[in-house]
Amino acid sequence: MPKRSSIKRPADINRLAASIVRDAIGEGGSVADLKGKDPAAVALGRKGGLKGGKARAAKLSAEERSEIAKRAANARWKNKD
Numbered sequence: 001m002p003k004r005s006s007i008k009r010p011a012d013i014n015r016l017a018a019s020i021v022r023d024a025i026g027e028g029g030s031v032a033d034l035k036g037k038d039p040a041a042v043a044l045g046r047k048g049g050l051k052g053g054k055a056r057a058a059k060l061s062a063e064e065r066s067e068i069a070k071r072a073a074n075a076r077w078k079n080k081d
Protein backbone atom coordinates (compact mmCIF):
# COMPACT_ATOMS: atom_id res chain seq x y z
CA MET A 1 0.00 0.00 0.00
CA PRO A 2 1.42 3.43 -0.89
CA LYS A 3 2.45 5.71 1.95
CA ARG A 4 0.04 8.61 2.40
CA SER A 5 1.25 12.16 2.59
CA SER A 6 1.09 13.87 5.97
CA ILE A 7 0.15 17.17 4.29
CA LYS A 8 -3.44 18.20 4.97
CA ARG A 9 -5.42 19.11 1.90
CA PRO A 10 -7.75 22.12 1.85
CA ALA A 11 -11.48 21.46 2.09
CA ASP A 12 -12.31 24.07 -0.57
CA ILE A 13 -12.48 22.30 -3.95
CA ASN A 14 -10.77 25.15 -5.82
CA ARG A 15 -7.85 25.30 -3.41
CA LEU A 16 -7.60 21.52 -3.50
CA ALA A 17 -7.42 21.59 -7.30
CA ALA A 18 -4.73 24.30 -7.19
CA SER A 19 -2.77 22.26 -4.66
CA ILE A 20 -2.97 19.13 -6.83
CA VAL A 21 -1.77 21.06 -9.89
CA ARG A 22 1.15 22.56 -7.95
CA ASP A 23 2.11 19.09 -6.71
CA ALA A 24 1.84 17.66 -10.23
CA ILE A 25 4.10 20.28 -11.81
CA GLY A 26 6.55 20.15 -8.92
CA GLU A 27 6.15 23.62 -7.50
CA GLY A 28 5.31 22.20 -4.10
CA GLY A 29 3.89 24.84 -1.85
CA SER A 30 2.01 23.90 1.27
CA VAL A 31 -1.51 24.60 2.39
CA ALA A 32 -0.10 27.19 4.80
CA ASP A 33 1.12 29.17 1.78
CA LEU A 34 -2.45 29.44 0.53
CA LYS A 35 -3.59 31.24 3.63
CA GLY A 36 -1.23 34.14 2.97
CA LYS A 37 -0.25 34.65 6.59
CA ASP A 38 2.96 36.35 7.60
CA PRO A 39 5.02 33.90 9.70
CA ALA A 40 6.31 36.70 11.91
CA ALA A 41 2.77 37.86 12.66
CA VAL A 42 1.67 34.29 13.38
CA ALA A 43 4.57 33.83 15.81
CA LEU A 44 3.76 37.10 17.55
CA GLY A 45 0.08 36.21 17.85
CA ARG A 46 0.93 32.80 19.26
CA LYS A 47 3.28 34.37 21.79
CA GLY A 48 0.50 36.62 23.08
CA GLY A 49 -2.02 33.79 22.98
CA LEU A 50 0.12 31.61 25.20
CA LYS A 51 0.22 34.36 27.84
CA GLY A 52 -3.42 35.43 27.61
CA GLY A 53 -5.26 32.78 29.60
CA LYS A 54 -2.80 32.79 32.50
CA ALA A 55 -2.78 36.58 32.71
CA ARG A 56 -6.58 36.71 32.66
CA ALA A 57 -6.87 34.03 35.34
CA ALA A 58 -4.43 35.90 37.56
CA LYS A 59 -6.63 39.01 37.42
CA LEU A 60 -9.86 37.21 38.34
CA SER A 61 -11.02 36.82 41.91
CA ALA A 62 -11.94 33.38 43.26
CA GLU A 63 -15.65 34.23 43.01
CA GLU A 64 -15.33 35.32 39.38
CA ARG A 65 -13.42 32.15 38.46
CA SER A 66 -16.04 30.05 40.23
CA GLU A 67 -18.88 31.78 38.39
CA ILE A 68 -17.16 31.29 35.02
CA ALA A 69 -16.58 27.61 35.82
CA LYS A 70 -20.24 27.14 36.81
CA ARG A 71 -21.45 28.73 33.57
CA ALA A 72 -19.08 26.54 31.56
CA ALA A 73 -20.24 23.38 33.34
CA ASN A 74 -23.89 24.31 32.76
CA ALA A 75 -23.19 24.92 29.07
CA ARG A 76 -21.45 21.53 28.75
CA TRP A 77 -24.23 19.62 30.49
CA LYS A 78 -27.11 21.59 28.93
CA ASN A 79 -27.64 19.09 26.06
CA LYS A 80 -26.81 15.93 28.04
CA ASP A 81 -30.42 15.07 28.99
